[in-house]
Amino acid sequence: MGYCTLEDVRRALREADLPGDVSQDKRIAVDAVTSQTEPLRKSLKRHWYAQEGARILDEASEITIPTSPKTRDDEYDIPTSAAWTVDDGGPMPKTSQGSYAKIDLARRDAEAVSALHVRTEDGTYEDWAASADYTAGSWPPSGADYYLRVNNGGWSRLYLDTTNLLKDGEDDEYVLDSFANSIYLEWSHGHEGIPENVRRAVAFRAAADLTERPSFSIPDNSQVYGAESKAEDLREQADELLKVYT
Template structure:
C-alpha cells in the first residue's frame, strides 16, 4: 500500500470540519494519491521521518494507507569540515579531558544510530564501526570516544569525529583533501506521528480534493466560499508545521 502520515478518515474529518465538499468514497484513489503526494515532499522539506509502534491507534483506521511502522535508512557522502573544531569536556567528574571534534550535520533529523562509518585514510577507507581501533556511539555515553552521534533539541542529527585521527604528530593534515572523506550509513526516524503533522497532511490532502470538486461548481458565491475555505485549510496546515521549520 502507498505510505502516508494520515488516514482517509483524517481527510474526511478535515473536510467536515471546514464544511467543504470532496467525496472520498466516490473515488478513494484520488484521496489516497493526495495523501501520498503531500507526505513525501513533507519528509524531504522538513528532513524528518515519523513512524508509529505496531499498537498505535492510527493503524486501526489505516485500511487504505500504509502508516510507517519502522525507521528509515540512508547513506550519504560527506565532507570533513576543516574550518574549526569544537571542544568536548566532562567537567562534572573529577577526571576531566579536552578533545577536539569536527562536526557533520546529517541530511536527516532524528538519526537513531550509525551502522557504518567509512572514513578516508591515506590508503582508502576504513569502517570505524567495524574496527576494534575505534569506539563510538550516541551522546552522552560516547562523549570522549572517537565518534559520537548527537540529536539536538531541534531534532538535527550531528556526527562528531575526533580530529586527532586526521592530523599527524605535528598537527598537519594527513590527507590532501577532506572533500567526500566520509560515508555515513544511518537509521533515522521519530516514533509517533504528532497530531499537528497528521492533521496538516490531512488538511493539505483535503485541499487537493476540494480543488477537484471546485471544477464542477458554477462561478457564484458558493465557489468563492469554497475557494476561501480551501485556502484557509492550506494556511492552517502551514501554521501547524511551522514548529518544525
C-alpha cells in the same frame, strides 16, 4: 505511504464545511495524501513512523503508514577552517568539544550509524563502525571515536574525533590531503510516533487538493461557494500546525 488516514481527510473536509466523501474516490484521496507526505518530509528534513499498536494503524486500511525509521547513504566533508593551515597549506578540520569535528547531518532525528566509512591516507575507506579499533559513544563525549547528538529540535550531528586522522607522532599534520568527501555514512533517522498536528496538517493539505479537483466526487461541487478560498484556508491551517517544526 502517508502520515494520515482517509478518515483524517474526511474530518478535515467536514471541518471546512465541505460535503466530500472520500470513500467514493479512494484512489484520488490516497494519491492526495501520499503526494503531500514526501514534500513535507523533505522540506522539514524529518520522518515520523508509527509505533507498534498505534491507533493510526488500525484506521489506515487504504494508506500505508510508515512503521520504521528511514535509512540514508550520504557523503560528507569534514568541515575545515581556511584560516588554520598545516605546513603544506591544506586546511585543518574545524573542531568542537575538544578534538571532535562537528558534521551536520542531512536529516533530523538520527537514530543509529550502521557504517562510517572514513578515507585513509592511501585513498581507500575504513569502516569505523565495523572496526574494533574505534568506539561509538553518546553525548556528552566520553573518549569515544565518534557519536551522534540530536538536540531538542531534532537537528542531528555526527561528532568525529580528528586525532585519529593525525600522522603518527605529529600533533598538527593530518594523513589526508583533503577533507572533502572524506566520509560515507550509512545511518537511520526518524521519530517514533506520528504527532497529531502532523496527521492533521497532511490531512488539511490533502483536503485542499481534493477541493480543487473537479473530478473529485463532492456533490454539486460546482456550487460549493469559494472552493479556492476554502482550499487556501486549509493550507493555512496546515502551515500553522507545522510552525513548531520550522
